[in-house]
Amino acid sequence: MLSPQAEILILAAIVAVACGLPGVFLVLRRMSLMSDAISHSILLGIVLAFFIIRDVSSPFLIIGAALVGVLTVILTELLKKTGKMKEDASIGLVFPALFSIGVILISKFAGNVHIDSDAVLLGEIGLAPFNRLLINGIDLGPVSWWIMGSVLLLNLIFIIVFYKELKLATFDSALAVSLGFSPAIIHYALMALVSITAVGAFDSVGSILVVALIIAPPSAAFLLTSRLHSMIYVSALIGIISSVSGFYLARIFDASIAGSMAMMSGIFFLAALLFAPGSGLIAKLITHRNRRYEFALSMLAVHLLAHEGTRKETEENTFTNSLIHMRWPKRFAEKVISKSVKEGLIVDDGKLLRLTDFGRSTARKVMTL
Numbered sequence: 001m002l003s004p005q006a007e008i009l010i011l012a013a014i015v016a017v018a019c020g021l022p023g024v025f026l027v028l029r030r031m032s033l034m035s036d037a038i039s040h041s042i043l044l045g046i047v048l049a050f051f052i053i054r055d056v057s058s059p060f061l062i063i064g065a066a067l068v069g070v071l072t073v074i075l076t077e078l079l080k081k082t083g084k085m086k087e088d089a090s091i092g093l094v095f096p097a098l099f100s101i102g103v104i105l106i107s108k109f110a111g112n113v114h115i116d117s118d119a120v121l122l123g124e125i126g127l128a129p130f131n132r133l134l135i136n137g138i139d140l141g142p143v144s145w146w147i148m149g150s151v152l153l154l155n156l157i158f159i160i161v162f163y164k165e166l167k168l169a170t171f172d173s174a175l176a177v178s179l180g181f182s183p184a185i186i187h188y189a190l191m192a193l194v195s196i197t198a199v200g201a202f203d204s205v206g207s208i209l210v211v212a213l214i215i216a217p218p219s220a221a222f223l224l225t226s227r228l229h230s231m232i233y234v235s236a237l238i239g240i241i242s243s244v245s246g247f248y249l250a251r252i253f254d255a256s257i258a259g260s261m262a263m264m265s266g267i268f269f270l271a272a273l274l275f276a277p278g279s280g281l282i283a284k285l286i287t288h289r290n291r292r293y294e295f296a297l298s299m300l301a302v303h304l305l306a307h308e309g310t311r312k313e314t315e316e317n318t319f320t321n322s323l324i325h326m327r328w329p330k331r332f333a334e335k336v337i338s339k340s341v342k343e344g345l346i347v348d349d350g351k352l353l354r355l356t357d358f359g360r361s362t363a364r365k366v367m368t369l
Contacts, residue, residue, distance in 0.1 A: 001139075002141075004129040005247075007128070007129040007141065007142055007145075008125055008126060008128060008129060008247060008257070009243070009244055009247055010145065011125065011128050011142060011144050011145060011148065011204060012125060012205075012240075012243035012244065012246075012247060012261060013239075013240045013243055013244070014145065014148045014149055014152055015125075015148050015201050015204065015205055015209075015210075015213060015243070016213050016217065016236070016239030016240050016242065016243045017152055017236045017239060017240065018148055018151050018152040018155055018197055018200070018201070019197055019201065019210060019213035019214045019217075019239065020213060020214070020217050020218055020232075020235040020236050020238075020239045021152075021155040021156065021159055021232065021235075021236075022155060022159075022190055022193045022194050022197060022214070023035065023213070023214035023215060023217065023218040023235065024218040024221065024222075024228075024231055024232050024235050025166055025170055025190055026190075026194065026214065026215070026218070027215065027218040027219050027222050028170050028171075028222070028228075028231075029170055032215050032219070033087075033088055033091050034072075034073065034076070034091060034191070034194075035194055035198075035211060035214045035215060036095070036211050036215075037072055037076070037091045037094065037095035038069045038072055038073070038095075038191065038194050038195050038198060039194075039198040039207045039210050039211050039214070040095055040098075040099040040207060041068055041069065041071075041072040041094070041095045041098035041099050041102075042065035042066070042068050042069045042072075042195050042198055042199050043065075043098075043099055043102035043103070043106075043207075044068050044098045044099065044101050044102035044105070045061075045064035045065035045066070045067055045068030045069065045102075045195075045199070046061050046064060046065050046102070046199060046202070047102045047105045047106055048064055048068075048105075049061045049063065049064030049065070051105075051109070052064075061199065062196055062199050062200060065195055065196070065198070065199035066192050066195040066196050066199070067195075068098065068195070069191060069192060069194065069195025069196075069198070069199075070188055070191055070192050070195065071098075072094055072095060072098060072191075073187075073188060073191040074188075075090075075094045076090045076091050076094050077090075079093060079094065124204075124206070124256075124257070124258065125204050125205045125209075125257050125258050125261075126257050128142045128143075128144040128204045129142050131143045131144065133145075133146055144203065144204040147200050147203075147204075148200055148201060148204070150200075151196060151197050151200040151201075154193070154196065155193060155197065158189070158193055159232075162186065162189075165181060165186050166186060166190070167228060169183035169186040169187065194214070197210070197214070198210045198214075205258045205261075206258055208258065208259070208262055209258040209259075209261055209262045212261070212262035212265045212266065213239050213242070213243075213261075213262075213265060216238075216242070216262075216265035216266055216268065216269040217235045217236070217238040217239040217242060217265055217268070217269070218231070218235040219269050219272075220234075220235070220238050220268050220269040220271075220272035220273075221234035221235035221238060221272075223272040223273060223276040223279050223280060224272055224276050224277075224279075238265070238268050239265065241264075241268065242261060242264040242265035242267075242268055243261050243264075243265075245264045246260040246261030246262070246263065246264040246265070247260070247261065249263075249264060293335070293336065293339060296326075296328070296332070296336045297336060297339060297340050297343070297345060298362070298363070298366045299326070300322065300326070300336055300337070300340055300345075300346070300353075301340070301345055301346070301355060301359050301360075301362050301363035301366065302363045302366055302367060303316070303317075303325075303326070304317050304346065304353055304354070304355050304359070304363070305355060305359075305360055305363040305364070305367075308354075308355060308360075313352070314351075314352065317352050317353045317354070318351070318352060318353065319333065319337060319348075319353065322336070322337070322353075337353065340353075340359070344356055344358050344359070345358060345359035345362060346359050
């Protein structure tokens, strides 16, 4: 028998990977808002299915949620195709309407049932180990393991079988059409998958953590790698690490487990946003700074070459002139001249800035561009 803590960690890892698989393609398609819309609007599908079946554990609740999730996408696309509003505005109209209808129906007709709005939104993964799957007296672990394990298996099968189609529809939908298959079918199948994933995780982790795990780890992976298959692996790894670290953070501060996991996924995304090599904000800032200096070095070399050997050389090719004519701040001018000397572009004799042979060739190359 595993401890409840180990069962929670295993469940969190399963949920993280299950959410991250379709999440990668949502991020690549720039449809992050759609996951939030679906994860909230499918509440209406759960409620309507419950009113018909009257059983909160019925698999028909997943079917109802998936259908409403696809309905959300269809209504959003219809509003977008009118040309009167953009996709984000369409989402902003559709999902609050469907979600609010679900909340009203719950509060009015199902206030004492375990599908109340707080449970659906927040969830409590810490209670998952208490809902066991027993067959012939044999304990097979938490029910959530089997539900989310099935969802994970479904997501894996879908992505493995339709990997080429998903890749093509995501990056070049026009080519996909020319090759004879409809990107729209892939699109709606992916949205149905997101709906099933969200409703499968509702009872255990709630809507907030579902949205966090669908968006944050894939977004962080998108910043860290440009290869699709690597992005899927990195997304899954970040999701698992976020879940595990969030669990132990919740234990330390006696906080919500799902909330802590969502927070850690956000922290990892923020870390990737800041420190990702090449695409992170700090890397871009360093690149911008380096390009600024490279441009300044080139302009200084061109300026010196233009006045070299002329009557104004002693006036123009000086440090003081770089402050006046180049309009550079003193500290910036000092760094530019220092870098130019180190790179062998110029020689500073204290009075004049003189080009080296390398500096002259560099200035001529710049002038011919």
